[in-house]
Each structure stands twice: as C-alpha cells, then as structure tokens.
Amino acid sequence: MKRIAASILLLFALPLMAQPVSINSLRLWSAPGHIRLVLDTSAPAKHTLFSLSNPPRLVLDVEQAVLREALPELKGKNQVIKGLRSAKKKDGSLRVVLDLIREVKPKSFMLNPNSEYGHRLVIDLDDAEQPAAEQAQKTVASVKESNDREIIVAVDAGHGGDDPGAKGRGGTYEKDVVLAIAKKLAGRIDREKGMKAVLVRRGDYYIGLRKRMMLAREQQADLFVSLHADAFRDPRVGGSSVYTLSRRGASSEAARWLAERENSADLVGGVSLEDKDELLASVLLDLSQTGTQEASDQVAHHLLRRLERIGKTHKGRVQQAGFMVLKSPDIPSVLVELAYISNPVEEKKLRNHQHQDQMADAILVGIKDYFTQNPPPGTLLAKLAPEPRGHVISRGETLGLIAQQYQVSLNSLRSANNLSSDRIRVGQVLQIPET
Ligand SMILES: [Zn+2]
Numbered sequence: 001m002k003r004i005a006a007s008i009l010l011l012f013a014l015p016l017m018a019q020p021v022s023i024n025s026l027r028l029w030s031a032p033g034h035i036r037l038v039l040d041t042s043a044p045a046k047h048t049l050f051s052l053s054n055p056p057r058l059v060l061d062v063e064q065a066v067l068r069e070a071l072p073e074l075k076g077k078n079q080v081i082k083g084l085r086s087a088k089k090k091d092g093s094l095r096v097v098l099d100l101i102r103e104v105k106p107k108s109f110m111l112n113p114n115s116e117y118g119h120r121l122v123i124d125l126d127d128a129e130q131p132a133a134e135q136a137q138k139t140v141a142s143v144k145e146s147n148d149r150e151i152i153v154a155v156d157a158g159h160g161g162d163d164p165g166a167k168g169r170g171g172t173y174e175k176d177v178v179l180a181i182a183k184k185l186a187g188r189i190d191r192e193k194g195m196k197a198v199l200v201r202r203g204d205y206y207i208g209l210r211k212r213m214m215l216a217r218e219q220q221a222d223l224f225v226s227l228h229a230d231a232f233r234d235p236r237v238g239g240s241s242v243y244t245l246s247r248r249g250a251s252s253e254a255a256r257w258l259a260e261r262e263n264s265a266d267l268v269g270g271v272s273l274e275d276k277d278e279l280l281a282s283v284l285l286d287l288s289q290t291g292t293q294e295a296s297d298q299v300a301h302h303l304l305r306r307l308e309r310i311g312k313t314h315k316g317r318v319q320q321a322g323f324m325v326l327k328s329p330d331i332p333s334v335l336v337e338l339a340y341i342s343n344p345v346e347e348k349k350l351r352n353h354q355h356q357d358q359m360a361d362a363i364l365v366g367i368k369d370y371f372t373q374n375p376p377p378g379t380l381l382a383k384l385a386p387e388p389r390g391h392v393i394s395r396g397e398t399l400g401l402i403a404q405q406y407q408v409s410l411n412s413l414r415s416a417n418n419l420s421s422d423r424i425r426v427g428q429v430l431q432i433p434e435t
Contacts, residue, residue: 020064020092021045023121026072028081029161031205035080037098037123038162041065041110045121049108056100060108060123065094080104080127098123116164148380150196151371153189154216156226156325157182157199158262161206166231168347175204177350178227181338184360185227192368194380209263209324216331222376223299223367224333226325228262229350230314231342238343239314242304243335244296245327246320258337259321295332298374303336303366310358311339311349336363389432393424406432 022042029036046063071084082099089095104125111120157179159165165174179201186197198219200212207215216224230241243255300318307313314337326333338359339346349355375382391402399422403410414422416433424430 020066022066022068024068029205030078033127035125039121041119041121044110044119049106056103058098058106060096062094064092080125148383149378150194151379151381152196152219152221154198154200154221154224155182155186156212157201158226158228160201160204163206166229166341168341169344170347172341172347172351174229174341181356181359182227184356185363188360188364212325213328221331224328224331226335228337229339229341230337235343238340238346239312240307240339241314241319241337242300243319243321244300246322255319255321259323263324292332296334299332299370300334302369306362306366310362391430391432393426393428395426399424408433
C-alpha cells in the first residue's frame with residue numbers, strides 16, 4: 001500500500017520536475033518613492049530574495065527556472081536599479097542579480113493572473129531617497145502658515161501599472177483614460193482661487209487602495225474623488241455614475257458587483273497581504289465614518305447633477321456600495337464611474353480630449369457647488385462666502401416690492417423662504433436669495 005502511494009506521488013512529481021518555470025518577460029513600474037519590477041512566469045515560482053552591500057545589490061533565486069530570453073535593458077528613468085544580470089545555477093535554479101545605485105528595502109511576492117497578465121513574480125523596492133510624503137510636508141507647512149488655507153482636493157485616478165482596470169473593445173485601458181481626466185481635473189482645481197489639487201497617482205504605476213487614502217490624509221485633503229470607468233458585458237449599457245461608501249450594503253446588485261471588482265484591484269494589481277491590523281482598522285474606520293457620510297452624499301449629488309448636463313447618467317441618483325478606497329473616516333469621499341468603457345460610443349468619448357475636458361469641467365463645477373455651500377472653516381472660501389442676507393419686513397411692504405428692492409425674482413424669493421402664499425407679516429425675517 002505504501003509503495004503504491006509512493007509511486008503515485010512520484011508520477012505526479014515527475015512532470016513538475018521536468019517542467020521548469022519559465023520567465024517570459026520583465027516590466028518595471030516607477031512610482032514616487034517606489035519601484036516595482038514584475039517578472040512574468042509560466043507558473044507560480046518558488047523564490048528567495050536577499051540583499052548584499054558594497055556594492056549594493058539584490059539577489060533573486062528562482063527555483064527550477066529558465067529565462068525565455070535574455071534580460072531586457074531597463075527602459076525609462078529609474079534612480080534605483082543600475083543593471084540586471086542572470087546566471088544559471090547547478091541546482092537548476094536561476095539567479096537574477098539587480099545592481100543597485102543605493103540600498104533599498106525589498107519585498108517580493110507572487111501575483112495570480114488577471115485580465116491582462118498571467119502569473120507574476122513581483123519585487124517591490126521602497127526608495128527612501130524619494131519619499132512619497134515629500135510633497136505632503138510642503139503642503140502641511142504652507143497650511144500652518146496661513147489662516148486662509150486652500151481647500152485641498154485629492155484626485156485619485158483608479159488602477160495603474162499591472163492593474164489596467166476595465167478594457168474597452170477598442171483597446172482603451174481604464175487606467176489610462178482616468179489618469180488623463182484626473183490630470184485635467186487637477187489642473188483646473190489648481191487654477192481656482194482658494195483650491196489646490198493633489199494627484200494621488202501621477203503616472204502608470206499601481207498604488208494600494210489603503211495607500212491612496214493614506215496619501216490623501218497626509219495631504220490633509222478636504223475631499224477625495226476617485227475616478228474610474230465602468231464595464232459591463234452588454235455594450236449598449238452606458239452613462240456615468242457617482243458612488244459613495246455604503247456601510248450597510250450596496251444599493252443594487254450591480255453596485256455590489258462593481259465594488260467587488262474595484263476592490264479586487266488590490267489582488268490583481270497587487271499588494272502583499274502584510275496589513276495584519278486590517279480587520280481592526282476597518283472596524284475603527286466604520287465607527288468614525290458617520291460624520292463624513294452626509295458630506296460625501298452631498299458632494300456626490302452635486303457631481304451627478306453636473307455630469308447629467310454633459311451626457312447621460314446610468315441611474316438618476318447617487319448610488320452606494322462598499323468601495324474600499326472610499327473608507328476614509330474623516331475625508332468626504334466619492335467614486336465617479338465616468339462612463340462605460342465597454343460601450344464603444346462612450347469608449348471613444350473617454351479617449352476624446354474635448355470630452356475629457358468637459359468631464360473635468362463638470363466635476364470641477366460639482367466640487368465648487370459643494371464647497372460654495374459648505375466651505376470648510378479656516379479656508380479662504382469660507383472667508384469669501386457671502387453672509388446670508390436677511391430682510392426684516394416693515395409696515396406697508398409687499399413681497400413684490402422686496403423682490404424689486406433686492407433685484408431677485410418673486411419666485412426665487414418665495415422658494416428661498418418656503419412660502420406657499422404671498423402673505424407676509426410685519427417683523428418677519430425673509431432670507432434674500434443670491435442673485
Ligand atoms: Zn475602476
């Protein structure tokens with residue numbers, strides 16, 4: 001009996017040993033303070049990674065592996081890796097040596113296949129010389145110097161790097177169009193008096209969902225706007241949607257599916273599961289979320305109204321789902337699915353520069369709508385906001401005369417004061433609407 005088991009094991013083991021893992025290609029994603037090297041492998045690869053100094057280098061040993069082709073030249077700017085070389089070891093493993101410009105903190109893990117790539121061996125290098133928080137410190141410093149601080153809007157382009165997001169039939173990647181629109185939006189925000197944008201992702205690289213929120217908090221953002229493009233199997237489905245976080249559950253089945261897909265970015269785009277306090281953190285976040293929920297809903301409402309003016313919306317109301325990236329406890333956060341990239345007409349629009357401008361304009365105006373009505377205390381906008389005007393009615397005045405006096409329409413005067421008739425009384429205070 002034992003012998004049979006042993007030979008069965010051997011049978012299964014043989015093909016595995018005969019088939020080394022092949023390393024097919026290599027990509028390098030460069031982010032501020034972070035470099036990611038991705039090796040495409042034919043199967044999950046067992047590997048070890050260690051550092052050596054003088055000169056600084058990283059050594060990657062991959063068990064039973066072969067290189068399909070010679071290691072490519074490193075393209076593009078990168079201030080960490082000087083060169084790559086490889087050698088075959090006697091035990092059948094492959095050694096890849098990364099010659100470094102300076103010492104870095106390395107991390108490695110395997111990623112499962114996604115829509116775009118197969119199995120991947122990822123090496124993440126944290127480059128302390130390029131801290132991502134560098135810019136954050138500058139912002140905080142300038143905030144402290146001034147009482148009339150700027151409103152800070154964190155603009156987050158979804159996905160990036162090895163995580164392309166959804167893909168259009170014409171070959172458009174969600175990660176590319178949302179970055180283009182995010183940059184346009186950030187530029188517009190920066191040109192507004194009293195407002196400043198922070199681009200969470202600046203190039204083609206992946207940032208973990210929790211890290212995106214962290215970057216917004218480091219920058220003391222007043223608002224977090226995450227930009228995405230939707231996809232569905234039916235190419236006729238279209239329209240833009242605006243979401244806020246739901247703590248109870250998704251507002252529809254489709255919303256739940258969407259949130260699951262967007263959240264899985266961390267699995268496919270890849271972060272290692274090192275966040276052990278994840279559960280505790282999410283409980284704490286949910287507890288303190290309540291205060292920002294209402295603000296998020298208001299922003300979302302304004303954005304949807306503005307997006308309606310430039311195209312159709314998928315549903316006429318703000319939707320809710322459990323998006324990981326919206327779970328900031330203290331920053332109002334919304335997620336915009338700009339259009340359906342799976343709809344060929346909308347895919348073209350997403351690529352079109354003029355339409356990108358229109359979308360960025362609509363979102364900017366929606367954001368301004370919200371902050372004009374709710375300027376955060378201590379900001380320039382709060383200081384510039386007009387005092388609400390009131391009028392105390394004296395004897396002989398009529399609603400029509402008061403409307404004339406302030407040059408507002410009778411209807412706007414009625415609605416600003418929730419009047420169902422034109423009867424007013426002496427001593428009553430009327431709110432005068434802005435003209
Ligand atoms: Zn997305």
